[in-house]
Amino acid sequence: MNLDxxxxxxxxxxxxxxxxxxxxxxxxxxxxxLGRPTPADHPFFQRLVQLGLGRTRWTGEGDTEADxxxxxxxxxxxxxxxxxxxxxxxxxxxxxELSYWDRGVAxxxxxxxxxxxxxxxxxxxxxxxxxxxxFRAPDRPRWGAFAMxxxxxxxxxxxxxxxxxxVAGGWVLxxxxxxxxxxxxxxxxxxxxxxxxxxxxEGHRAFxxxxxxxxxxxxxxxxxxxxxxxxxxxxxxxxxFVPDENVLGARAGAASDTxxxxxxxxxxxxGGEARAGFKGAMQSFNATRPAIAAMAVxxxxxxxxxxxxxxxxxxxxxxxRVRDRLERVRRKxxxxxxxxxxxxxxxxxRRPNVLEASMAKAVAPAAALEAACLGMEILGEAGxxxxxxxxxxxxxxKAMDIVEGTGQxxxxxxxxxxxxLPREER
Amino acid sequence: MDxxxxxxxxxxxxxxxAFAQDRLRPHEREHERAxxxxxxxxxxxxxxxxxxxxxxxxxxxxxxxxxxxxxxxxELAAADPGAAVALDPLGPAVAALRAIGGEVALRGFxxxxxxxxxxxxxxxxxxxxxxxxxxxxARGRWPWAPADRVDLLVVLERERVYVLRDxxxxxxxxxxxxxxxxxSELSVDGAIAAEIVSTPRxxxxxxxxxxxxxxxxxxxxxxxxxRSRAYALERVAFGRPIAHHQAxxxxxxxxxxxxxxxxxATWDAALRLDAxxxxxGLGAQRADEMAACAFLExxxxxxxxxxxxxxxxxxxxxxxxxxxxxxxxxxxxLSLLFGGVDLAREDAGRALAAxxxxxxxxxxxxxxxxAGEAPR
Numbered sequence: 001m002n003l004d005x006x007x008x009x010x011x012x013x014x015x016x017x018x019x020x021x022x023x024x025x026x027x028x029x030x031x032x033x034l035g036r037p038t039p040a041d042h043p044f045f046q047r048l049v050q051l052g053l054g055r056t057r058w059t060g061e062g063d064t065e066a067d068x069x070x071x072x073x074x075x076x077x078x079x080x081x082x083x084x085x086x087x088x089x090x091x092x093x094x095x096x097e098l099s100y101w102d103r104g105v106a107x108x109x110x111x112x113x114x115x116x117x118x119x120x121x122x123x124x125x126x127x128x129x130x131x132x133x134x135f136r137a138p139d140r141p142r143w144g145a146f147a148m149x150x151x152x153x154x155x156x157x158x159x160x161x162x163x164x165x166x167v168a169g170g171w172v173l174x175x176x177x178x179x180x181x182x183x184x185x186x187x188x189x190x191x192x193x194x195x196x197x198x199x200x201x202e203g204h205r206a207f208x209x210x211x212x213x214x215x216x217x218x219x220x221x222x223x224x225x226x227x228x229x230x231x232x233x234x235x236x237x238x239x240x241f242v243p244d245e246n247v248l249g250a251r252a253g254a255a256s257d258t259x260x261x262x263x264x265x266x267x268x269x270x271g272g273e274a275r276a277g278f279k280g281a282m283q284s285f286n287a288t289r290p291a292i293a294a295m296a297v298x299x300x301x302x303x304x305x306x307x308x309x310x311x312x313x314x315x316x317x318x319x320x321r322v323r324d325r326l327e328r329v330r331r332k333x334x335x336x337x338x339x340x341x342x343x344x345x346x347x348x349x350r351r352p353n354v355l356e357a358s359m360a361k362a363v364a365p366a367a368a369l370e371a372a373c374l375g376m377e378i379l380g381e382a383g384x385x386x387x388x389x390x391x392x393x394x395x396x397x398k399a400m401d402i403v404e405g406t407g408q409x410x411x412x413x414x415x416x417x418x419x420x421l422p423r424e425e426r
Numbered sequence: 427m428d429x430x431x432x433x434x435x436x437x438x439x440x441x442x443x444a445f446a447q448d449r450l451r452p453h454e455r456e457h458e459r460a461x462x463x464x465x466x467x468x469x470x471x472x473x474x475x476x477x478x479x480x481x482x483x484x485x486x487x488x489x490x491x492x493x494x495x496x497x498x499x500x501e502l503a504a505a506d507p508g509a510a511v512a513l514d515p516l517g518p519a520v521a522a523l524r525a526i527g528g529e530v531a532l533r534g535f536x537x538x539x540x541x542x543x544x545x546x547x548x549x550x551x552x553x554x555x556x557x558x559x560x561x562x563x564a565r566g567r568w569p570w571a572p573a574d575r576v577d578l579l580v581v582l583e584r585e586r587v588y589v590l591r592d593x594x595x596x597x598x599x600x601x602x603x604x605x606x607x608x609x610s611e612l613s614v615d616g617a618i619a620a621e622i623v624s625t626p627r628x629x630x631x632x633x634x635x636x637x638x639x640x641x642x643x644x645x646x647x648x649x650x651x652x653r654s655r656a657y658a659l660e661r662v663a664f665g666r667p668i669a670h671h672q673a674x675x676x677x678x679x680x681x682x683x684x685x686x687x688x689x690x691a692t693w694d695a696a697l698r699l700d701a702x703x704x705x706x707g708l709g710a711q712r713a714d715e716m717a718a719c720a721f722l723e724x725x726x727x728x729x730x731x732x733x734x735x736x737x738x739x740x741x742x743x744x745x746x747x748x749x750x751x752x753x754x755x756x757x758x759x760l761s762l763l764f765g766g767v768d769l770a771r772e773d774a775g776r777a778l779a780a781x782x783x784x785x786x787x788x789x790x791x792x793x794x795x796x797a798g799e800a801p802r
Contacts, residue, residue, distance in 0.1 A: 003429075326779070331722060335691050421672075
């Protein structure tokens with residue numbers, strides 16, 4: 001047992017820190033002040049591309065590496081193929097460090113984003129080439145996006161209402177999507193829709209909807225409490241035609257899938273195997289939840305460092321009450337960080353980590369918010385001014401207990417693992 | 427990064443687990459009543475190689491480090507925390523003696539004690555101080571130590587560690603928890619047999635003591651979480667297992683990360699202690715600081731898990747037919763040792779206040795070199 005890092009990971013972290021300190025922190029504060037996402041044509045994104053960031057982890061050489069990437073989607077992970085310095089633990093550490101400087105900016109990074117995992121896991125070789133290929137050595141900043149959430153369906157993903165209707169040569173999508181990161185600037189969006197709302201997750205299909213597709217529109221960049229540097233975008237699909245070659249996980253039998261299964265119809269729906277594989281990869285060796293948890297740790301760390309600096313400058317560290325509270329925050333972040341490391345390490349080892357990933361995700365956001373809340377209280381009325389980094393972190397950090405499975409959902413997942421909590425009847 | 431234990435440590439952990447579950451768990455109420463584990467248990471504990479873990483091989487020990495100790499402690503406490511204390515007659519005195527005089531001190535004080543069955547050492551952390559030291563003698567009263575006799579008293583002050591071999595009178599008490607280890611008030615009036623004045627060494631000895639207690643707390647909390655979870659799956663109320671009511675399901679869910687985080691914090695601190703030399707360098711200071719954090723984290727986890735374990739069993743939890751009430755008492759007793767949580771909070775808070783980057787970019791425990799081995 002050792003909890004040390006290899007040189008490659010240390011080098012990536014040093015790079016992340018330099019980038020964070022120099023560019024991300026100021027950019028995040030600027031976006032927060034201006035109340036808008038960093039524009040897609042900002043030179044920062046061009047510089048990231050020149051640094052080799054914003055790439056896919058799909059190598060184009062078979063699925064092994066891509067499958068691995070499917071389990072680990074941390075923003076800004078640029079190193080593909082490197083066994084050392086490139087796994088879930090390393091990506092998680094980089095995610096923590098980038099979020100230390102600014103999590104909103106980190107999410108705005110170019111790259112295939114959350115859309116990468118479903119394309120990697122469910123796509124045909126041709127689809128991967130078409131959608132991920134341009135991200136292998138991008139000529140310009142490019143984004144991919146992912147849209148599951150709807151105005152009426154968040155945690156309960158089985159409740160999505162965007163309909164996919166079979167037509168000659170493809171599908172017609174109709175519905176509303178919410179809070180999709182980077183969606184308005186994306187080359188394509190992986191949209192989840194249902195062929196039959198009554199079938200829950202079984203009825204879900206994944207479609208790659210390309211920019212400019214007729215019927216895809218009404219992009220609305222939401223106004224958020226924090227994390228303003230990246231766009232969370234809602235959009236509509238109005239009778240939006242998507243050709244068969246853009247359907248993920250439908251290698252066989254898509255043409256015969258009318259979406260209307262007879263009562264008691266035998267066998268899984270076409271494409272179910274690929275989707276099950278995607279779901280399995282996302283759930284069994286989950287690196288996304290630990291990475292999101294690690295981002296929360298990074299944000300909490302930033303709040304702690306700033307609070308400590310302020311407290312020292314103001315002579316508050318002579319007060320045992322202040323020290324005790326700071327100590328608790330540091331300890332909770334340290335503990336959350338260890339939970340994150342262990343969950344990601346299990347993913348790297350290809351060992352099931354459902355419980356561990358949810359533990360990390362359940363614990364870290366609360367620790368981060370506690371750190372930021374304490375920071376505000378240490379600042380006192382200076383925190384009320386609304387112009388301090390800690391105040392921004394206080395707003396930013398709350399999101400972490402909501403995205404990628406709320407704290408409540410994590411507890412349901414944990415309870416299923418621990419006591420077999422039954423699923424609610426639908 | 428590697429969370430897997432080295433094969434020899436995994437074997438040690440497995441040995442301790444089997445011993446604890448087979449030999450301690452079924453008899454923990456007997457141990458509590460008798461204020462000591464049975465002779466057969468004591469004998470078997472020695473025979474399975476679980477005694478003398480940290481003693482150097484030259485003194486007949488296993489030459490292992492803090493990581494080995496916390497692994498074994500967790501397993502023993504997960505069956506019977508009181509017996510776990512009794513079965514380690516030296517306990518954190520090993521680290522304190524090492525701080526005083528290395529192998530020589532261990533040979534002079536630890537080996538004679540181990541040669542006498544039933545002999546026990548007690549380690550007190552006296553920062554106020556409560557015991558007065560003058561002219562080479564220590565005098566005073568100590569309200570409680572989890573032992574019925576004290577053959578070697580080790581006292582840790584901020585800047586000094588000292589040892590008494592004689593002059594400690596133990597007056598038995600009922601004890602709140604850990605009764606299987608005994609409980610007594612100590613009356614001290616004896617000559618100091620050895621001492622060292624060194625803040626870093628005293629701090630390091632305290633760090634080992636804290637990890638010793640932290641790992642017992644982790645084991646106790648783990649047992650309470652496991653037992654109450656199992657009960658919640660058996661007990662039916664309102665037509666389903668009580669574990670399937672969300673109020674309890676979420677409570678049980680929250681116990682898991684509490685225990686796991688405390689365990690990982692303890693492991694992390696043990697790795698640091700094993701890797702950082704006993705000097706006053708930054709690595710050593712950080713290791714000692716993280717041991718205080720681990721103790722706090724474990725005490726908080728146990729303070730959350732053990733009363734809620736009682737709660738999940740409801741009325742049964744309050745009855746002494748079930749071990750939950752005992753584990754709740756043991757956890758509280760453990761958290762009072764070595765200056766308790768408030769001293770740990772004070773130490774960790776002061777160290778934090780002095781740190782530039784309390785959770786720096788990368789501050790993992792140093793690597794495998796030396797991990798699991800005794801510091802030289």
